[in-house]
Amino acid sequence: MLFIKFSLLCFGASIAHAAIPSPTAVGSDLWMLFQNDLDWPTAAEHDSSILLGAQTYNEALSVCGRLNEALAPTNGTFFHSDIQNILAYVALGNGTSPSQKYWVGGGSTSTHSQLCPSVSESGLSSTSCADKLPVLCANSAPNRISNQTDLSLTWQVQVNSGNLAVTGTRDHLSFRFLGIPYADEPARWTYSPPLYRITDYFSSHFRVALRSATSSSKLKPVMFFIHGGAFTGGEGSDSDLDGGNSAIRGDVVVVTINYRLGALGFLALGDGVTNGNYGLADQITALKWVQAHIASFGGDPSRVTIFGQSAGAAAVRALLGSPPAFGLFVGAIAQSNLAGLAYGTTYSEYYTIEQEVEVAAGAFVDEVGCGNGTAADVLACLKAASWQTLQTAPDAPRYLVVDGTYLTRDRLSVDGKGPVASNAHVIFGWMAGDGADVAGSYALSNTTQATSIEGIPIAANLTASILASGLFPRPSTGNETLDTFNVTARIATDGEFRCLDQATAYSADLHNSFESMWTYQFDRSYMGYEPIPGICDPPITPTHPFGDPSLPYFQCHSGELYFTWGNLGQGSLPFRDEFDLPFEQAAVDAWTAFARTYNPNPDLRYLRARGYTSTATALNEWGLWEDVKSNAPVRIWAWPSRGSDGWLEQKQCEILGLPLNFYEH
16 A cells, blocks of 8 residues: 655655665566554554565565565465455456465475465465466565654665656555655745656655556555645644555555645735635645656556545535646545534635735734735735744634635535536535534533523524524533533534535535535544543543443544544554444545545445455445435444434524525525
């Protein structure tokens, strides 16, 4: 599997490549094989290997040696427990026969007439050493989490794409290319052209197979992740967003990117020159890089799925309506896109440039000491200011704007009246308690229900209607402050996530805006964004010392990420009950299935070949995730998972002024 991390501004150190192996130099694709069940405490018990093309046995020994490896040993778990699933997976991917043999370690090579050890799905056997068989090399690279990658020369590998030479590395799960620059460093508030000429940079991230120049093997689908952080923070190199587990388990190439943030990424001034959306343009530039180069890393440029969470989901939404992005992706997953009331508004309803100047940029230029003079003077002053001054100003712009090029309308045109990426397959989803994190301060003992709701903030006249409706009943647990906050969090979830994400899917389906449309709600979470400490964890009990997810707790913003990435092991986080592991497996399998087929229900042939029995059993028991055309339009991700009985919280959304037909007006 392959994991690639892009950086717009960070260039790695130049290295000499003469001794570093590449697919072209060894004359073969390199396909990483590892039976990843995501059970991280036992991951070290599974061996890893690298599959190469057909060679004689002597040639096999030589080519593995060029990778600083021997042939795969026959005395580890790779052969004792994983080999049948590994080879069934290879056969499914390549269309080869189950009887296909592969060279493995342990043979003598003094003459061509001797027999040498080989393996097939039927087990070990002996084959003439002069025969040409595919090769299984060992992969002894260490199993490290992403921010502790071993960059030593032993594990390095090079990929060439046109005149681009990229040196990466491998670990126990994936090939990794870190910090690849996808554009020249742009001047402030200019758009960055794609970068095609850089050579000799140490780069990075995940992939299952690296291709030789003459390869005819199938390319892998690409998952292109856009991080969140309110368009002011976050980074693609966050270890929680490491793509190694998804890549190797899901048979995909994973790309994560950085892009310009805050004022540097989103300033618009109304001067006819500084038009904003620089961060969005960076994302499109990175997608163009993918189109140009990802095939050399084994990725299929015709099968790119963009996905993002929080502000990254807002970016996905924007790209679905951005004409320069059309044709650069086919799949799209928006995880917890903000839309609707209060803080959520501007992530899905875009200011004009003039409105941004009025709301933020006008005050911003004064705050950084650049408010005097002509438009040219203001821009020159801003270009001379330190980036710290620009990024930390109270009114530093972070807004997507209608600039006429990257965004031409103030919202995504799911009403059939504007540009959309009509060839895309789309998923929108949210956490059951997404709004708990944006609901303002946690209630105090003397906080009234009305005051708590208005802290979202919500206007007093709407607060009165909400309380009078009886649609948001206050629980009676005996914990007064928690009962008050429960209602506030529910309103915030409806008003800033659930209602308009559902309305988006409803209208998109009504107008056939996309090829397919799917929605979900996560009712199980792990930690998450927690500005109010302690609210996102299930209660600790004598039988569940890490928390019991079967008991009530807030499923907070970002609480799905450990599951959808398969990365509980990145931080050695404990499984809280017997369902965390199979739930994580099912989530990764659904997300990567969507990248492979644009359907989040994994192909049972794939699950059987890979030995993913837990997910196969769960799907059989739960039934399929149905798209929004069904009577169960929202998939409820829990254990067990299920379809919904129609759209969720419709009456509540109506009282908030965010009805299902919101985008039909």
